[in-house]
Amino acid sequence: xxxxxxxxxxxxxxxxxxxxxxxxxxxxxxxxxxxxxxxxxxxxxxxxxxxxxxxxxxxxxxxxxxxxxxxxxxxxxxxxxxxxxxxxxxxxxxxxxxxxxxxxxxxxxxxxxxxxxxxxxxxxxxxxxxxxxxxxxxxxxxxxxxxxxxxxxxxxxxxxxxxxxxxxxxxxxxxxxxxxxxxxxxxxxxxxxxxxxxxxxxxxxxxxxxxxxxxxxxxxxxxxxxxxxxxxxxxxxxxxxxxxxxxxxxxx
Numbered sequence: 001x002x003x004x005x006x007x008x009x010x011x012x013x014x015x016x017x018x019x020x021x022x023x024x025x026x027x028x029x030x031x032x033x034x035x036x037x038x039x040x041x042x043x044x045x046x047x048x049x050x051x052x053x054x055x056x057x058x059x060x061x062x063x064x065x066x067x068x069x070x071x072x073x074x075x076x077x078x079x080x081x082x083x084x085x086x087x088x089x090x091x092x093x094x095x096x097x098x099x100x101x102x103x104x105x106x107x108x109x110x111x112x113x114x115x116x117x118x119x120x121x122x123x124x125x126x127x128x129x130x131x132x133x134x135x136x137x138x139x140x141x142x143x144x145x146x147x148x149x150x151x152x153x154x155x156x157x158x159x160x161x162x163x164x165x166x167x168x169x170x171x172x173x174x175x176x177x178x179x180x181x182x183x184x185x186x187x188x189x190x191x192x193x194x195x196x197x198x199x200x201x202x203x204x205x206x207x208x209x210x211x212x213x214x215x216x217x218x219x220x221x222x223x224x225x226x227x228x229x230x231x232x233x234x235x236x237x238x239x240x241x242x243x244x245x246x247x248x249x250x251x252x
Contacts, residue, residue, distance in 0.1 A: 004230030005217030006099040006132075064247075068225040071209065073126060079148035082114065083124035088248035089241050091123060092222040094130040094210040097140040097160045097170065099218040101231040106161035109234050113241070122245050127157070128206040130218055139194070140170040141203045146193035147184050155182035224248070 072090035075081070091113070095102040110125070117123035129144065131137035140160060147156035159165065159181040168174055172191075179190045193199055210220065213227075221228040221237075224244035228236060 004101050004232065005219070006096065006101055007217050064224065064226045064244075066225055068213075068222055068227070071213070071222055072124075072224075074124070078126065079151065080127040080129075080145065080153050081124060082154060083118040084121050085124065087118075087121055087124035089117070089123045089224050089244040090126060090222075091237070091241065092126045092128060093219055094128045094206075094213070094215050094221070095219040096130055096132050096137050097144065098131075098133045098137045098166050100166070102219045103161040103163075103166065105219055105231045106157065107163065109231070109237060112234055113237060116238070117241055123241055127153070128210060129203045130207055130210040130215065130220075131203065132218060136170040138203065139172075140175060141206075142199040143170070143175040143179065143190070143194045145199045145202050146190050146196075147179055147182055149193055150184050150186060150190065152179075152182045152184045156184070158182070 069090075071092055073081070074085045074090065076085040078085075093102075093105075095105075113123060113125070118125060127144075129141035131141040144153055144156050144160065147153050156178060159178045160170075165178075170178075175194065176187065176191065179187065184190045213220070213222075217229070219231060223237070223240040224247070226240050226244065228240060
């Protein structure tokens with residue numbers, strides 16, 4: 001049975017306050033602001049008698065850590081976000097463009113969430129570049145940010161996560177081709193921005209936030225303070241989003 005997360009090859013040497021994000025049996029504990037949690041590994045696709053995973057409870061408060069809600073930026077000018085800044089639910093994704101499980105989520109699950117929840121104003125999705133597989137991961141992360149500066153992040157995201165895209169690598173020529181496919185209008189600006197200090201700072205900020213949470217694999221998610229690890233089935237996300245929306249509505 002495959003693990004629904006991809007593991008990093010390295011991480012920054014600094015060790016910030018951690019919220020350990022790993023795959024395993026769902027559980028959580030809070031102590032002096034340090035949260036650790038695990039999420040149930042999904043069953044193999046089509047496995048007979050398999051059950052839904054991640055143990056996302058229908059109880060709106062189960063597995064939720066209010067302090068983690070602060071990781072949502074809710075910045076209306078954020079070019080790497082989708083949906084209303086004041087949406088009642090924010091899903092934050094920490095991902096690497098070289099991660100196969102991230103690609104599976106991007107192709108199979110995320111479009112459903114966009115149609116079902118982003119379109120009606122319930123959900124906002126905030127992307128965090130979390131490159132963990134070396135220089136090409138960092139390069140494509142910066143390139144995605146650069147595409148975002150021209151309003152084409154999500155188009156670049158789709159192109160980079162297309163079936164078979166990561167197998168072609170993310171060298172400079174390939175990144176330029178992805179930008180063209182995504183409809184980035186100014187290729188020269190894209191190339192300059194991709195190598196610029198602003199892109200490096202933005203990616204590093206996202207990466208530090210992921211490591212501060214203790215993320216050790218991709219994809220990792222927060223849904224209004226509820227951690228979810230791995231490319232879980234659609235039902236794990238819909239249950240978390242609907243529980244969070246219920247809580248937000250009750251709090252008005």
